[in-house]
Amino acid sequence: MPMQVFCYIVAMLFLALAPAASAEDGYDLWxxxxKAQEPVLSALSSRANxxxxxxxxxTAALARxxxxxxxxxxxGRAPNQVSAPQTGAIWLTTLADSPDLARLPLSLSDLGPDGYVIRSLTTDGKSVTIIAAAKDQGLLYGVFHFLRLAQTGATLDQIAVRSVPRTKLRLLNHWDNLDRTVERGYSGESIWDxxxxPDWRGPRYADYARANASIGINGTVLNNVNAKSDSLTAPYIAKAAALADVFRPYGIKVYLSARWTAPMEIGGLKTADPLDPQVAAWWKAKADEIYRAIPDFGGFLxxxxxxGQPGPQDYKRTHADGANMLAAAVKPHGGIVMWRAFVYAHDNPDDRAKQAYADFxxxxxxFADNVIVQVKNGAIDFQPREPFHPLFGAMPKTPLMMEFQITKEYxxxxxxxxxxxxxxxETLKSDTFAKGKGSTIAKVVDGSLEGHTLTGIAGVANIGGDRDWSGSIFNQADWYAFGRFAWNPEISAEAVAQEWAAQTFTADPRFVGPVVKMMMGxxxxxxNYMTPLGLAHVMATGHHYGPAPWVSDLARPEWNPVYYHRADANGIGFDRTRSGSNAISQYAPQLARRLASPKTTAERDLLWFHHIGWDYRLPSGETLWTNLVHHYDAGVAYVGEMRTAWDKLRPYVDPERFxxxxxxxAIQAREARWWRDASIAYFQTFSKRPLPAGASPPEHPLDWYEAQRFPYAPGNP
Structure with missing residues (x-):
């Protein structure tokens, strides 16, 4: 038999044995x-009849x-609805609706409003699966967990799950503007029409709420943190109230970003000084107005x-003065204030990374007891990698809320x-050493380290009007992962990737294994191809698309990439030790001592904390310059490996999503090479070293890369 014919027959057999993939557009998410495959199909059919x-x-009806x-x-068959448990039944109930639960070994205490129990057990001689909760919201979360187990191929005959969220506030922050543009949004216009x-409440709003509830998200900030005062006017309060009505049965509260000068811009006051009684009275009246329209309004961000945003410091007041004034306005209604710690001043201090710590x-x-300070995961701005923000572990008397960026600005x-x-x-497992070894950021944000009860994690949403919600199928995984980490900050990223891949595509291990491997690296x-060895903020300015480490002419020093990498003839990197900005002093002493020397600083953070010579020898024996180039090359090579791996998975994925x-x-491969070549071309002008053996030269001269312009890049309205 000719080899071509043999290969064709093998390929056809492989395709025949692979699960058939039908056309999909990504709208259904995870x-x-x-239709389940065996043995899940049989198990589910017998235990959910x-x-x-x-x-x-x-809410209970939604869960059902x-x-x-x-x-x-x-x-392929809906279960019969019956009035009493029988063998093969699912019993979906709260203790209030089924007092008989009290005699079963379910441990329903301390579940709170969101927790739930899923158990396979026998009651009165009947084998049943119980999804139980203290409140109806917990039932909805429990249903989604049960269906997650079924979709991912879990064993269904011995389920013993007890789940309570580790954080109270699990929020999306939408950077959506009133004209439907989305700052740092890459998936179409805002979903808020x-x-x-408030008249047209399209079905997408309920689908949005359902998707969020499926991963435990319980709040959404509707408007951009760069807020417009119009968001607090009566017409827009009515619009927010309409969305709140849709979201409420799914357990999702709405919040609004508040512009500090709203009392002046829409209230007619002459000042926004937080200590001025008229200003405080205006905000109290505004809060009362919002709560009349939205009784369960969450509060302000x-x-x-x-x-350039206004704030209390414009009146020589502190962030606490401002936050506490707003907190007093919403407290009678049970509301909270989330006050962002992302600040950097106009006076250009020696290190932007130090400013939030210095202020807060x-x-x-x-801060008032209904204020939580929202802190980005790193001290600069959602870079591909940053050391954790030094405020974590440094404010034991203040609840701190993690802020991640789900949308991939950088x-x-x-x-x-x-x-x-x-x-x-990586961030949540980082050890602050605030109270000795094991003082992880996860324990800071879930309140367990210092005993705080007001806790939370926020994520800057990547959701837009695109049919697939997030601009690409794999961007959905970041939305999903955020919700899972917000519920449990100590969950495994790999386990979450496995869940998402199995639900989004297929639970076939021949697909899940390779895809999860792709995702995890x-x-x-x-x-590696953008900011290796601790480099940061070397992207083009404004739209933040693509590399531009050469930019040096912007009005404020900390807007310029050269401010962050500080490349010169002697080396590269930002000295944040005592000989430089001394930013390491903002970390716990045990950690600061480790960061004081390049030899004890993790290689991944080396150039964040140290200015290192081009010929400095790393533990591998390579010079810094050689190792830097190898990191760039490794990043490009990995994208090539992902392309190869994905191509082999064609039989498991519908043609559209594939x-x-x-x-x-393919775009990523091209742009990874662009990042690699532009960065090497620029940094080589300082290193003056040849490329290591086997490394290819940049495709173009440096001036070609410097000449690239993208005036209409998305996400920069």
Missing amino acids: LRYP SLVAPGKST EELIKGIKGLT WWRL VKANSE KPLDGK LGQSTHLTYLGPLFE SREAAV SQTETFL
Whole structure:
């Protein structure tokens, strides 16, 4: 038999044995509920043939409908609804609706409003699966967990799950503007159709709420932190109230970003001084107005005295003065204030990375009890990699809320496959040493380190009007991962990737294994081809698309990439030790001592904390210059490996989603090479060293890269 014929027959057999992939556009996210394969199909059919669900509330009805929808999709048959448990039934209930639960070994105490229990057990001689909670919201979360287990091929006959969220606030921050542009948004226009609200409440709003509830997200900030005062006027309050009505049954509260000068811009006052009684009275009246329209309004998010935004410092007041004034306005209604710590001043101090600590550390313990300070994961601005923000562990008397960026402003925007789960995990596992070894950031944000009860994690949303929600199929994984980490800050990024891949595509291990491997190395690859060894902020300015480490002519020093990498004939990197800005002193002493020397600083953070000579020898024996080039090359090579791996997975993916990912990986490969070549061409003008053996020269001369312009890049309205 000719070899070509043999190969063709083998290929056809492989395709015949692979699961058939039907056309999809990504709208269903990870909630597809396709027909299950054996043995899950048999297990689910025998254990979900009937349903007992006595709850009467709208949320309980949503939980029941979701469970029926999921089981019907997975088995091809909806369960019969019965009034009492029988063998093979799912019993979906709260203790209030089924007092008989009290005699079962379910441990329903301390579940709070969101926790739930899922158990396979026998009661009165009948084998049942119980999804139980203290409140109806917990039932909805429990249903989604059960369906996640079924979709991912888990064993269903011995389920013993007890889950309570580790954080109270699990919020998306939408940087959406009133004209439907989205700052740092790469997935189309805003999903909030402000022009047609409050009258038209399209089905996408409920689908949005359902998707968020499926991963435990319980709040959404509707408008950009660079807020407009119009958001607080009566017409826009009515629009927000319409969205709140849609979201409420899913357990999602709405919040609004507040512009500090709103009392002047829409209230007619002459000042926005937080200590002025008229200003405080205006905000109290405004809060009362909002709560009349939205009784469960969550509260305000505030960006103040940062990037030109107004704030209390304009009146020589502190951030605590401002936050506490707003907190007093919403406290009678149970509201909170999330005050962002992302600040950097106009006086250009020696190190932008130090400014938030300098502003907020002295205020520890001075914030009202319904204020939480929202801190970015790193001290600069959502870079591909940053050491953790020094405020974590430094404000024991103040609740701190993590802020991640789900939208990939600095990690390839809409097209690069850079799974953010490892970034979330890396940050949350970082040890602050605030109270000795083991004082992780996860324990700071979940309140367990210092005993705080007001806790939370926020994520800058990557959701837009695109049919697939996030601009690409794999960007959905970052939204999913954020929700899972917000619920449990100590979850595994790899486990989350496995869940997402199995639900979004197929649970077939021949697909899940290779895809998860791709995902788990993708963020590190981006760090390598963009900002290796601790470099940061070397992207083009404004739109932040592509490399531009040469920019040096902007009005403020800290806007310029050269401010951060400080490359010169002697070396590269920002000296943050005592001989430089001494930013290491903002960390706990045990950690600061480790960061004081290049020899004890993790290689991944080396150039963040140290200015290193081009010929400095790393533990590998390579010089810094050689190692830097090798990191760039490794990043480019990994993208090539992802393309090869994805091509082999064609039989498991519908043509539409396969083609999109294939095309985006090709874009990523081209842009990874662009990043690599432009960076090497520029830094070689300082190093004056030849490229290491085997490294190819940049495709173009440096001036070609410097001449590139992108005036209409998305996400920069």
